[in-house]
Amino acid sequence: MTRADLIATIASRFPALTVKDADIAVKEILDAIGRSLAQGDRVEIRGFGGFRLNYRPARTGRNPRTGVTVPLPAKYAPHFTAGKQLRERVEVSVRNTPLQQAA
Structure with missing residues (x-):
């Protein structure tokens, strides 16, 4: 959607x-x-889920095209955790009508 x-x-x-x-x-x-x-702050919507920030420490990454090592800075990234009611609704829905598998 x-x-x-x-x-x-x-x-x-x-x-x-x-x-x-x-x-x-x-x-x-x-x-x-x-x-x-x-x-x-943390955001919680009852029956749906919660949003919070995840801390990701600095690390070294690799450019997939060139293979060059690149330093990646520390950052905060939004993270969503589905609530119990949402997980249960999805589970019931998937049982009744299986979803197509991604290729």
Whole structure:
């Protein structure tokens, strides 16, 4: 599902909202999550999951094209952990209709 699909779904599910209103709502929610993570806070949405920051220490990487060793700096990366209800919904869905395996 893309952001545009999410906006269209919300607008169709709630007739009082226009597509523009749904767009603003989705944008505000995503911006709030981003701001919280930027401040180092954890974001938890009950029944869906949680977002937090993972610290990745500095390391040496390798350019796959040239094979040259490249130093990679330490950084914080967003990490999502699915909640119990989401994991259970996905598991039931996969059991009922198996997904295609990626090639």
